[in-house]
Amino acid sequence: MTLRKGMRVKELTKKVGQLPRTGTILDIRGDIVEVRWDDGHVSSLSGAVLVPEKHEKAS
Numbered sequence: 001m002t003l004r005k006g007m008r009v010k011e012l013t014k015k016v017g018q019l020p021r022t023g024t025i026l027d028i029r030g031d032i033v034e035v036r037w038d039d040g041h042v043s044s045l046s047g048a049v050l051v052p053e054k055h056e057k058a059s
Contacts, residue, residue, distance in 0.1 A: 003028060008053040009035065011045075022053055 003009065003025060010020040023037035033050060036042050 003033060003050060003052070009050040010053050011035075012049040012051060025050075 005025055005027060007025045008022065009025060010022045013020050021037050021039075023035040025033060026036050026042065027034040032044050032046050033048070034042065034044050035050070
């Protein structure tokens with residue numbers, strides 16, 4: 001799946017037991033993805049493993 005601006009994503013971790021960070025894509029410029037994390041910080045990432053966050057359906 002292609003990442004898009006406004007998409008909710010999570011960053012996969014390299015450490016066992018560490019929870020992935022989740023956030024919203026603010027901008028994509030070539031290989032650089034700018035993400036606002038749920039804690040309010042903003043990162044510009046290149047080479048990070050970002051996957052779309054699955055939405056749970058209400059029953």
